[in-house]
Structures are given as structure tokens and as C-alpha cells.
Amino acid sequence: MWKVTVGAIDTDAxxxxxxxxxxxxxxxVPVKKELASFLVSPDALPALGQRLDVxxxxxxxxxxxxxxxxxxxxxxAMHRWGFRGQPEKGTTKSxxxxxxxxxxxxxxxxxxxxxxxxxxxxWRMVPGIQIVRMNxxxxxxxxxxxxxxxxxxxxLLKDCLxxxxxxxxxxxxxxxxxxxxxxxxxxxxxxxxxxxNEAFIPTLFRFDSPSIVFTEEHGxxxxxxxxxxxxxxxxxx
Amino acid sequence: xxxxxLVKSRRLTGTGLELIRGACSSKPEQANTAPSELxxxxxxxxxxxxxxxxxxxxxxxxxxxxxxxxxxxxERADMLERRMQLDIxxxxxGSILAxxxxxxxxxxxxxxxxxxxxxxxxxxxxxxxxxxxVVEGIGVEIMYEMYNPTIKKIECLKxxxxxxxxxxxxxxxxxxxxxxxxxxxxxxxxxxxxIPVNSLKVKMKPAPWSSRWEIRGxxxxxxxxxxQTPYFKRKLHHTKMNDYLQYDLIHDYRTGSTLEHELKVEExxxxxxxxxxxxxxxxxxxxxxxxxxxx
Numbered sequence: 001m002w003k004v005t006v007g008a009i010d011t012d013a014x015x016x017x018x019x020x021x022x023x024x025x026x027x028x029v030p031v032k033k034e035l036a037s038f039l040v041s042p043d044a045l046p047a048l049g050q051r052l053d054v055x056x057x058x059x060x061x062x063x064x065x066x067x068x069x070x071x072x073x074x075x076x077a078m079h080r081w082g083f084r085g086q087p088e089k090g091t092t093k094s095x096x097x098x099x100x101x102x103x104x105x106x107x108x109x110x111x112x113x114x115x116x117x118x119x120x121x122x123w124r125m126v127p128g129i130q131i132v133r134m135n136x137x138x139x140x141x142x143x144x145x146x147x148x149x150x151x152x153x154x155x156l157l158k159d160c161l162x163x164x165x166x167x168x169x170x171x172x173x174x175x176x177x178x179x180x181x182x183x184x185x186x187x188x189x190x191x192x193x194x195x196x197n198e199a200f201i202p203t204l205f206r207f208d209s210p211s212i213v214f215t216e217e218h219g220x221x222x223x224x225x226x227x228x229x230x231x232x233x234x235x236x237x
Numbered sequence: 238x239x240x241x242x243l244v245k246s247r248r249l250t251g252t253g254l255e256l257i258r259g260a261c262s263s264k265p266e267q268a269n270t271a272p273s274e275l276x277x278x279x280x281x282x283x284x285x286x287x288x289x290x291x292x293x294x295x296x297x298x299x300x301x302x303x304x305x306x307x308x309x310x311x312e313r314a315d316m317l318e319r320r321m322q323l324d325i326x327x328x329x330x331g332s333i334l335a336x337x338x339x340x341x342x343x344x345x346x347x348x349x350x351x352x353x354x355x356x357x358x359x360x361x362x363x364x365x366x367x368x369x370x371v372v373e374g375i376g377v378e379i380m381y382e383m384y385n386p387t388i389k390k391i392e393c394l395k396x397x398x399x400x401x402x403x404x405x406x407x408x409x410x411x412x413x414x415x416x417x418x419x420x421x422x423x424x425x426x427x428x429x430x431x432i433p434v435n436s437l438k439v440k441m442k443p444a445p446w447s448s449r450w451e452i453r454g455x456x457x458x459x460x461x462x463x464x465q466t467p468y469f470k471r472k473l474h475h476t477k478m479n480d481y482l483q484y485d486l487i488h489d490y491r492t493g494s495t496l497e498h499e500l501k502v503e504e505x506x507x508x509x510x511x512x513x514x515x516x517x518x519x520x521x522x523x524x525x526x527x528x529x530x531x532x
Contacts (some may be wrong), residue, residue, distance in 0.1 A: 138307060191514040194505070197336040205386045207318035212386045214341040230346055 007032030062165035294364035331399030400456035429530025
């Protein structure tokens with residue numbers, strides 16, 4: 001397995017020191033703000049300095065999303081650990097407090113006792129997320145479900161490692177940048193009025209199709225047998 | 238854009254505060270004295286003065302952190318596509334709507350519900366409205382997501398506004414105020430006339446209610462303060478209401494709509510309409526207003 005480092009977001013090189021800038025010189029790319037590393041098998045290695053595209057993944061495949069969760073700041077025990085607190089009525093000055101932190105016999109507080117403190121901004125992995133749609137012009141991936149992190153935070157995506165959801169036939173190399181294909185007159189494919197190059201999974205609703213309408217076959221079939229037909233025994237061979 | 242909102246809807250009486258466009262108190266020589274191009278663009282696009290009221294789903298999220306330009310643009314593309322497939326009429330909270338949605342468990346495979354719109358929430362594709370009606374003596378509220386693909390038809394049977402932007406208090410009002418006939422015929426709104434405001438004040442059921450309507454500032458309730466029980470009246474009059482909110486400019490800027498954004502959305506709508514009409518599939522119009530007569 002090789003360690004592949006990916007950079008994102010071009011920034012001003014003057015704001016970084018010589019050693020950091022050298023990383024990008026060898027690859028021949030502008031200095032990047034964010035870095036992330038992945039373990040890649042030798043047959044799927046991208047070239048040094050290769051620009052990655054959303055088409056690296058396929059629509060319908062499952063991925064694992066990793067990132068820093070939302071930063072909730074200093075939070076009390078009820079929000080941080082889900083403690084039940086104390087009743088509103090009949091309790092003096094204590095409604096959202098931790099309560100007891102130990103017993104007389106132990107004569108100490110156990111290490112790791114759940115108490116108020118900083119919550120969130122932790123590295124978490126959410127596996128088995130399906131990619132349902134991709135916008136190739138805007139380089140946007142639509143996934144089904146939730147991913148860790150706040151709006152604007154970086155996210156690491158990789159193929160799902162769980163056996164049931166691991167992509168079966170992976171075309172390697174997954175995608176290569178080529179010259180953007182243009183039409184015969186030389187105008188770019190990007191039509192400015194909300195007509196994007198998009199990929200969908202077959203079951204996802206597309207907004208340019210009419211409303212969903214149900215027919216007879218969608219209806220629920222009763223579990224009771226059809227009394228209009230004769231009951232004939234099935235003979236086992 | 239603070240100046241526009243301030244001048245329009247706020248009156249800071251007694252302070253003499255005036256926001257002059259282009260003023261910069263700390264470095265006046267660096268202030269931008271060029272006039273804004275927005276009024277010219279507004280005229281060119283035939284800007285609707287009440288755009289945030291007519292199209293609340295095209296507004297920006299009131300949470301500043303959730304205003305993402307790319308996400309909003311992509312959602313807007315989907316919303317406009319959907320509006321070309323389904324005719325979504327103009328309506329307000331207080332209008333009576335009939336919604337026909339697809340339901341696979343019913344014999345006719347569709348479900349029609351008539352009710353008064355009591356609230357409209359969220360921006361973008363998640364925009365939802367709630368219809369209320371009293372069916373066989375039981376109050377029923379159904380929340381519909383406006384861009385849900387199972388919705389087959391939305392008809393506005395009666396286009397009108399009420400004194401409030403949120404009619405949730407109808408749950409504690411007498412049932413007659415929430416009862417609407419399922420077979421009622423639509424009342425057409427003559428194009429170009431202003432939207433009628435129904436200044437009805439509802440009578441409430443005996444207190445206590447599900448919420449403190451008397452301090453929530455509901456204009457459409459008849460004498461809520463007197464009708465409330467003495468237990469709640471022992472609390473201060475402004476327990477939950479903050480009088481300073483009407484002067485909070487930062488809150489207004491962060492949650493409200495700006496002319497720049499409205500013009501951008503209008504431009505997108507008109508360009509989209511034009512391109513789809515030229516493609517020849519449909520002549521449905523999205524950018525329209527019932528109060529403005531269009532030629």
C-alpha cells in the first residue's frame with residue numbers, strides 16, 4: 001500500500017515556509033491550503049501532480065466519509081453525554097447538573113468519569129454512504145445520509161471497506177483527465193442556464209421529470225388468500 | 238444592503254440616525270462614491286417589491302452559517318425545474334389550498350386535502366407549508382414539502398392574507414375558524430388587484446392554551462390577554478418577548494433578504510423561463526405575481 005497525499009484549495013505561496021512550498025514544487029502544482037493522505041493499492045496510484053475529479057467515484061457506489069465533527073464547544077453533561085439531569089419540581093438549584101461523581105467506597109473519582117467539557121471537533125468516520133448523484137460541472141457529490149462536520153469543513157472520501165458495500169468492479173485507473181470535449185462549433189458544454197452535466201442513480205427522482213404517480217401494481221397486496229380462486233393443494237414431488 | 242432594509246422598515250425615532258449610501262465615517266476619502274447599480278438592474282428585471290413574501294422558498298437561510306452560495310444555486314436549479322413541471326400557485330399564510338398528492342395505499346392512488354395554510358417554513362428545496370382543517374370534529378394539520386415529487390397538484394382556492402404570518406394559534410381557537418368544506422369552489426383572484434387582507438380576529442377556546450398566545454404578539458386573536466387564566470397573568474407581560482428585537486439591525490441583516498440576492502434570483506428565474514420556453518416543452522410562467530398585472 002502506498003501513501004498518497006492529496007492537496008486542495010490553491011493559496012498564496014508567500015504565506016508558507018520553504019519546506020511546505022517544496023512539497024508542491026516536486027508535484028508541479030500551486031501551493032495548497034489543505035492536505036490529506038490516503039492508503040492506495042499499487043494498481044490504483046494516480047500520477048504525481050494529477051488533478052483529481054469527481055468522476056474518481058462512480059454514482060451508486062458506497063464510500064466512507066471521514067472528517068472532524070461539528071465543534072459544540074464547552075458543553076454540559078446532559079448534552080455531551082446524554083445524562084438525564086434532575087427534576088424541575090422539588091429540586092433545589094440543580095436541574096442540568098452531573099449529580100453524583102462516585103461512591104464513598106471508591107474514595108476517588110474514576111479516571112474517564114463523564115463530566116462536562118469540550119464536545120465535538122473530533123475525527124470520526126462514517127462508512128457505507130451511497131453516492132446518489134454527481135454534478136460534473138460544479139464538481140459536487142450528493143450522498144444519501146449524513147457526513148461528519150460543519151458546513152465548509154474538509155471531508156476525506158474513500159471507497160467503503162465493508163465487505164457488503166465494497167465496490168465490486170473498480171475500473172482502474174478510475175478516471176483520467178482528458179481535453180474537455182466541445183461541440184462542433186467550438187462552444188463549451190457548460191450551458192449557462194442551469195443545465196449541468198449530471199449523473200444520477202436510476203432510482204433517484206430527477207426534477208425535470210413529471211410528478212410521481214402510483215398505479216394499480218404499486219398497491220399493497222393483502223396477505224389473505226384470494227377467495228375467488230379455488231384452493232388447490234400443491235403436490236410435492 | 239443594510240441601508241435599504243433600515244430605511245424601509247425601521248424608524249429609529251429620536252436618534253437622528255441616517256444611513257447615507259457610500260458613507261464611511263472612519264476614512265471618508267476612501268468611501269465609494271459611485272452610485273449603486275442595483276436600482277437600474279431592478280427596473281430592468283421588473284423587480285417585484287414584495288419578492289420575499291411571494292417566493293419565501295427562494296430566500297436565504299436565516300442561519301448565517303448555512304448560507305452556502307454553491308448549494309443554494311444547485312437547489313435553485315432543482316426548484317425551478319420542479320416549478321416547470323408542477324404549477325405552484327402564489328399563496329400566503331391564511332390562504333385556503335387544496336393539495337392532491339400520490340398515495341399508493343388508497344384505492345384511487347391519490348389523496349386530496351383542503352385546508353388553510355397556517356405556516357410556511359424553511360428555505361430552498363426543504364420549503365414546507367402546513368394546511369389545517371377540521372375533519373369530522375377532529376382538527377387535522379398536514380405538512381407538505383413544496384418540492385416533494387409525490388405532490389400532483391396544488392390549487393389556491395382562496396388567495397388572501399391574514400393579520401399574522403403564523404396561524405398556529407388556530408389549534409386553540411374555536412373549531413369553526415379552521416373548518417373548510419372539502420368541496421368548496423375556488424374564488425379567482427383578479428390579476429392586478431392587491432392581495433386582500435382578512436382582518437379576522439378569532440375567538441379562542443377557554444384558556445389555558447397550548448402556547449402563550451397572549452405574549453406572542455398575535456394580531457389575529459380577539460383579546461387574548463383577558464381570556465388567559467390568572468396564573469399566567471401573574472407573569473410579567475413581556476416574559477418571552479424582547480422589545481429590542483425591532484431595533485436589532487445586525488439580526489435583520491443576518492436573517493433578512495437583500496435586494497442584491499432578490500435580483501439575482503429574479504434574473505435566474507427569467508433566464509431559466511426563457512431557455513425552457515425556447516426549448517418548446519412548456520409555456521409555464523414561474524416569475525409572476527397576482528398583485529401585478531402583466532401584459
